[in-house]
Amino acid sequence: MAMTETFYEVMRRQGITRRSFLKFCSLTATALGLEPAFAGKIAEAMETKPRTPVLWLHGLECTCCSESFIRSAHPLASDVVLSMISLDYDDVIMASAGHQAEAILTEIREKYKGNYILAVEGNPPLNQDGMSCIIGGRPFVEQLKEVAADCKAVISWGSCASWGCVQAAHPNPTQAVPVHEVITDKPIIKVPGCPPIAEVMTGVITYMLTFDRIPELDRQGRPKMFYGQRIHDKCYRRPHFDAGQFVEDWDDEGARKGYCLYKMGCKGPTTYNACSTVRWNNGVSFPIQSGHGCIGCSEDGFWDKGSFYDHVTNTHVFGIEANADKVGIAAAGTVGAAVTAHAAVSAIQRIKQRAGEHHEENDKT
Amino acid sequence: MLTGVPTVKQTAVYVYQTPVRIWHWVNALSITILAITGYLIANPLPTLPGEASDHYLMGNMRFFHFAAAYVFIVGFIFRIYWAIVGNSYSHQLFTLPFWRRSFWSELVHELRWYAFLEKEPRKYVGHNPLAHLFMVVIITVGGLVMIVTGLALYSEQTGLGSWQDELFGWVIPFVGQSQDVRMWHHWGMWVIVVFVMLHVYTAIREDIMSRQSLISTMISGWRMFKDDRP
Numbered sequence: 001m002a003m004t005e006t007f008y009e010v011m012r013r014q015g016i017t018r019r020s021f022l023k024f025c026s027l028t029a030t031a032l033g034l035e036p037a038f039a040g041k042i043a044e045a046m047e048t049k050p051r052t053p054v055l056w057l058h059g060l061e062c063t064c065c066s067e068s069f070i071r072s073a074h075p076l077a078s079d080v081v082l083s084m085i086s087l088d089y090d091d092v093i094m095a096s097a098g099h100q101a102e103a104i105l106t107e108i109r110e111k112y113k114g115n116y117i118l119a120v121e122g123n124p125p126l127n128q129d130g131m132s133c134i135i136g137g138r139p140f141v142e143q144l145k146e147v148a149a150d151c152k153a154v155i156s157w158g159s160c161a162s163w164g165c166v167q168a169a170h171p172n173p174t175q176a177v178p179v180h181e182v183i184t185d186k187p188i189i190k191v192p193g194c195p196p197i198a199e200v201m202t203g204v205i206t207y208m209l210t211f212d213r214i215p216e217l218d219r220q221g222r223p224k225m226f227y228g229q230r231i232h233d234k235c236y237r238r239p240h241f242d243a244g245q246f247v248e249d250w251d252d253e254g255a256r257k258g259y260c261l262y263k264m265g266c267k268g269p270t271t272y273n274a275c276s277t278v279r280w281n282n283g284v285s286f287p288i289q290s291g292h293g294c295i296g297c298s299e300d301g302f303w304d305k306g307s308f309y310d311h312v313t314n315t316h317v318f319g320i321e322a323n324a325d326k327v328g329i330a331a332a333g334t335v336g337a338a339v340t341a342h343a344a345v346s347a348i349q350r351i352k353q354r355a356g357e358h359h360e361e362n363d364k365t
Numbered sequence: 366m367l368t369g370v371p372t373v374k375q376t377a378v379y380v381y382q383t384p385v386r387i388w389h390w391v392n393a394l395s396i397t398i399l400a401i402t403g404y405l406i407a408n409p410l411p412t413l414p415g416e417a418s419d420h421y422l423m424g425n426m427r428f429f430h431f432a433a434a435y436v437f438i439v440g441f442i443f444r445i446y447w448a449i450v451g452n453s454y455s456h457q458l459f460t461l462p463f464w465r466r467s468f469w470s471e472l473v474h475e476l477r478w479y480a481f482l483e484k485e486p487r488k489y490v491g492h493n494p495l496a497h498l499f500m501v502v503i504i505t506v507g508g509l510v511m512i513v514t515g516l517a518l519y520s521e522q523t524g525l526g527s528w529q530d531e532l533f534g535w536v537i538p539f540v541g542q543s544q545d546v547r548m549w550h551h552w553g554m555w556v557i558v559v560f561v562m563l564h565v566y567t568a569i570r571e572d573i574m575s576r577q578s579l580i581s582t583m584i585s586g587w588r589m590f591k592d593d594r595p
Contacts, residue, residue: 218525219534219535219538220538224525228524228525229524230521230543233522239417239418240417241423242417242421242422242423242424243413243417243418243419243420243421243422243423243424244409244410244412244413244420244421244422244423244426245412245413245417245420246409246412247412248411248412254412259412262409263409267544269521269543270542270543270544270547271543272543296542296544299542299543299544300538300541300542301541301542302542305542305544305545306544311407311408312407312408312548312551313544313548315545315548315549315552324548324551324552324554324555325404325407325408325551325555327552327555328551328552328554328555328558328559331555331559332555332558332559332562335559335562335563336562339562339563339566342479342566342570343566343570345481346481346570346574349481350573350574353484
């Protein structure tokens with residue numbers, strides 16, 4: 001692969017100054033939580049390492065991950081990262097089309113066998129032989145399996161690829177499944193969210209290219225550095241939660257004062273993501289900051305977990321929706337009434353029995 | 366021995382040893398605190414006015430929940446230990462004679478007694494079969510489910526790598542996601558609340574109407590029988 005350009009060469013060719021390049025390296029090191037010395041390491045890696053090709057496939061999805069990614073608000077990052085990762089195939093934003101575009105997939109597979117990263121946005125539907133998602137005249141699931149066969153690792157962008165998301169929500173007519181249910185023999189990095197945060201996406205990919213390894217993952221395959229804690233753990237409204245100060249209504253005093261949205265169904269306590277630290281749109285805000293609870297979009301099956309506006313959500317068992325509190329109170333009430341009735345009957349029974357025994361005793365004498 | 370004296374049946378048996386009795390009442394207290402604070406964590410009290418730094422209501426609520434939970438867990442582990450070293454009645458909480466036919470026929474008899482279809486209940490030194498079944502299912506199995514789901518939820522705040530996470534973190538993806546574990550933990554609370562209602566009622570009723578002591582037994586340890594018939 002001697003003829004392959006390094007990242008640095010690509011960047012310079014694209015008109016990025018060395019000064020901007022070094023700025024990017026130090027900012028990336030900071031974003032990844034690395035010590036200052038790593039800025040130099042990142043720069044060195046980018047100057048010497050050949051670019052790792054990334055093939056970005058799109059399955060059943062809404063393209064919100066791409067929309068998020070291209071807005072990576074990190075200064076320069078959107079430009080630099082797009083060049084840097086040598087995005088050789090991305091049918092949404094690439095210039096080429098048709099057979100020309102599809103030929104790239106075959107070319108990269110052969111030329112960089114076992115050395116390219118496969119990024120998947122969206123997921124494959126399996127029903128009707130995968131007919132619900134056709135790419136280049138063939139079911140997406142076939143393209144996915146072929147391209148995955150020779151890749152180094154798979155990045156599952158967004159909740160679609162990671163968990164299934166809206167198309168996999170009940171009743172899932174197309175039988176859409178997350179990527180890891182189809183590709184089982186490759187390391188898979190899940191970057192859930194609907195969409196994931198732009199800086200999380202660029203951060204994950206930069207880490208993989210810089211260190212030539214996949215980031216440390218949690219039990220469910222998500223990078224620990226972005227998904228290690230809940231929204232709740234780093235929420236700036238947490239003091240109001242601990243104090244017991246809640247928004248009780250969308251237009252009450254608490255809402256104006258920015259109290260905790262827990263009672264309005266905020267899923268911050270059950271959602272693993274970096275929104276409350278990295279935030280969105282160049283760190284401007286995130287849902288809770290704008291006064292609406294977290295809907296838990298980076299959690300598995302969040303569409304099917306009851307209302308976004310209830311804390312005690314409905315549980316779906318055997319096709320029945322039920323709220324634990326409502327059922328619990330009803331059950332406790334019923335049992336209470338039954339116990340009272342039973343006690344009354346028991347008392348009557350006992351009085352009768354006593355009377356009977358009394359009679360017997362009287363009869364004996 | 367004097368002749369002519371009728372052979373007196375044993376009318377009192379030492380059933381619940383002191384540690385079991387202490388465990389019972391500590392457990393009762395911890396379950397009460399757990400249910401109340403648990404309900405109020407899911408459905409917090411009305412908003413408090415003033416500065417956030419003036420209050421720590423939810424923080425305290427959660428503290429009492431976790432403290433009571435640890436008492437419950439330590440008690441549970443102790444109870445397993447006591448089932449091993451204690452008397453034969455102390456095993457009942459962890460053993461169900463599932464394959465013994467008489468257990469099921471006696472269970473039916475007990476159910477008929479509660480349905481006013483039997484004139485007289487049978488005598489039991491330990492638990493009656495119905496109580497036995499409920500204790501195993503609710504206290505042992507139910508308690509274990511609450512401990513496992515509870516520690517899994519607790520691991521979310523102690524964080525990745527904590528012992529709670531190492532031992533119980535797997536529960537969350539196993540059940541689905543964090544919200545699912547919360548809801549099942551919450552359902553568990555209601556199951557236990559309903560059980561406690563039944564338990565208190567039947568204990569009082571049995572104490573009055575059955576042929577043996579119930580409530581005083583959990584205080585003194587001695588089971589008193591009210592008659593000498595078998």
